[in-house]
Amino acid sequence: MVGLKIKEYLEENGIKQSFVAEKVGIAPAQMSEICNKQNKNINCVLYYKICKVLNVPLELFLEGEE
Secondary structure, X not given: OXXXXXXHHHHHOOOOHHHHHHHHOXXXXXXXXXXXXXXXXXXXXXXXXXXXXXXXXXXXXXXXXX
């Protein structure tokens, strides 16, 4: 669900997945996999980088996650 929350945030704020991918140093295809829940596992370092690029608190996309 984290990836879907990231995708929703990007769409709501007009941010392109490719922009985030470039800033965190991953391929756009990998970012697409994260956002479309094809890649269910996102490591904590990558998650941290995404939150830092988006300038959001780490807790934002984890709310409601178990």
